Amino acid sequence: MLLADLLKYDRIVVQMHDNPDADAVGSGFAVYKYLKEKGKNAELVYAGKNKITKSNILLLLEELEIPVSYLGEAEQTVELEDDALLLTVDCQYGEGNVEKINAKNIAMIDHHNTGRLSDEHCEIRSHLVSCSTIVYDMLLNENYNINEHIDMATALYYGLYMDSNAFSEIRHPLERDMIDYLMIDNRLIKRLMHSNFTIKELETAGIAMIRYNLDEARRVSIIRSNPCDPNILGIIGDMLLQVDTVDVSVIYNECPGGYKISIRSCVDTVAANDLSAFLTKDIGNGGGHDDKAGGFINEDIFKQKYAGVTIENYFFDRVKAYYDSFDIIYSKKGLSDKVGFSLYEKKKITIGYVKTTDIFEEGTAIQVRTLEGDVYITASDNIYLMIGLQGEVYPIEEEVFYSKYQSLTEKYTIQCDYLPSISNMDKNESVSLLDYANACVSLENNKIYAKPLSKCAKVFTKWEYEKYMMGDIGDYICYSYDDENDIYIINKNIFSETYESIL
Ligand SMILES: [Mn+2]
Structure with a gap:
């Protein structure tokens, strides 16, 4: 409409x-x-x-x-x-x-x-x-x-x-x-x-804080609050994170139709938005930032899916399950175990690329906004941006680019849910990345090692992303053929569209 x-x-x-x-x-x-x-x-x-x-x-x-x-x-x-x-x-x-x-x-x-x-x-x-x-x-x-x-x-x-x-x-x-x-x-x-809630609601926040629960080993606190305005949950969470033994707080309460959740995190290994998505999976929705996030659980769906489970137990069990669900990988340290990786080659498909200095002057601090989040880089003749089939964007060095791709004369166009944009952080100017994108095709020797994940993984790449790259079971963990510290995740759908196995 x-x-x-x-x-x-x-x-x-x-x-x-x-x-x-x-x-x-x-x-x-x-x-x-x-x-x-x-x-x-x-x-x-x-x-x-x-x-x-x-x-x-x-x-x-x-x-x-x-x-x-x-x-x-x-x-x-x-x-x-x-x-x-x-x-x-x-x-x-x-x-x-x-x-x-x-x-x-x-x-x-x-x-x-x-x-x-x-x-x-x-x-x-x-x-x-x-x-x-x-x-x-x-x-x-x-x-x-x-x-x-x-x-x-x-x-x-x-x-x-x-x-x-x-x-x-x-x-x-x-x-x-x-x-x-x-x-x-x-x-x-x-x-x-600053005229957000009443003195009564302040009292609700106080009571919730007294009733805290703390998992000392995982440094996570879970609190059930009495019903109140959703803003109050965030305030309780912000307060909890000030505590020296708390890294993550999960606060929830009853609200019309279900449960409202507020999550705070001050560690880079747990993004609040991922934890929220995990806790609300199939029974509601959740999202936000890496440090603050929220969510909602639909009561009817919860009761159907978790018959006989109290909401308290649900939160305790699922938070624990979350912490056991992933591995953490630091690109700088490399992979300790390369068992199960196979060699793949990039298919001859056309994707897009932009030289950062074609848009902004050398040295400009830029932010690339994509569906997966923001990436921060500095414009340089040496830094290019690749744009994939679904609008995913990632940086690449010039030398690596020319060793793996051949540029074509045509412009690159795609249709996707959100077209990536790029902004000059000093001037706050934003332009569409596609306006500058040229097409390129991958060369024969564009190879990586990859394997499908059997457990979720959080990868801290060599680039300055807002947070880790999250890989779900079935997504691919990959490292470059020429650089074993260039480790990253490729979504399973994108992987099958863009890579083929070479034995
Ligand atoms: Mn609304």
């Missing part, structure tokens, strides 16, 4: 979920404002038992002069005209968290995973942490200049901020781009950040 698709209606009611949070307000207000500007008879509403009382939301509405109507318990009383459109934001029509309004025409924009997929009336992207991100992206697709409206930019930013637990649970590069791009009212954001 496109935002422009909504314009065929003249009257549009934008409905946020009941007890609207910052994300519902941010995404709802942005769409509302866009529709108003297009000359539509638009309205921003919410319904349900409760009127908004949370201090930060009231402040947000007041300061940005967001006109919101409260419809009360609307199911019996409100009926939309036949030619009007009802658009639900940050929620889906018919779900339990949003009062039903009788309407003939219905559209939705949401990031919650209910199993519904996008179609011509719905934009559902459950891989994103906030609905504000979806609306941001939809506005950009309309070539709409959000930054001409500081109120809209600020509301979207705050929506993402709150739904991602202060940006700690961001999963997608689109969300990183959004933070960099939006021009916001910093003073207001600061005020909002």
Whole structure:
């Protein structure tokens, strides 16, 4: 669905979920404002038992002069005209968290995973942490200049901020781009950040800390908190990491529909986002950064999959299982055991490459943003970037490049979920890597040693990645034919597409 698709209606009611949070307000207000500007008879509403009382939301509405109507318990009383459109934001029509309004025409924009997929009336992207991100992206697709409206930019930013637990649970590069791009009212954001919870909630945090549990050997603490605002979990976690014997903290509590999790880590061998993904695998979703992450476990799915297991035991067992699940490999030290590796050759496929100094001046600190995370390098005539079939990017030295690839005269083009971008860190300028990419094809002697992993591995490569490369069972651990300290992971699908065995 496109935002422009909504314009065929003249009257549009934008409905946020009941007890609207910052994300519902941010995404709802942005769409509302866009529709108003297009000359539509638009309205921003919410319904349900409760009127908004949370201090930060009231402040947000007041300061940005967001006109919101409260419809009360609307199911019996409100009926939309036949030619009007009802658009639900940050929620889906018919779900339990949003009062039903009788309407003939219905559209939705949401990031919650209910199993519904996008179609011509719905934009559902459950891989994103906030609905504000979806609306941001939809506005950009309309070539709409959000930054001409500081109120809209600020509301979207705050929506993402709150739904991602202060940006700690961001999963997608689109969300990183959004933070960099939006021009916001910093003073207001600061005020909002500091009116986040009540003195009662502070007490909840205190009680949770008293009830800590510590695994001294693994230096990990697991805490169950009483129900509270998700932000509080992050605050407890930040505090726990100040303790000299704690490296990782896992905090969870009950929330509507399941359990909310917050994870903190201060060691480079445990990335909080990986631990979160592990703990929520098949029963929810999790993500974030290497030091801070969050997640959600769906209660119904949990009970189905782990019948008879209490949530306490689940966390104790799974955290232990996580620590036993991986090996750690440092490229600098090399591999102590090369048993089981075989020789493979790169297939003659066309991939892309860019010379870093074709984009930025020699010596510029650059950040390459890809689906797998950010990589930091310094632009140099000697450093090239390779772009694979699925948009994966990795650096390579010039000399190695020319020994393994032959450049072609054509440009390199691919279609993938997120096109890698590159930015000059000093000037904060970002460009698409594909605009500079040329095609190349691998030479005959492009060989590596590789073997499929039978246990997960975390590889610290010779390049400055944000964190280790994570290899799952079935992915390939590889090292270069000419350099046994150049160790890395190749995803199993990419491996079979790009390498073939030579005996
Ligand atoms: Mn949301």
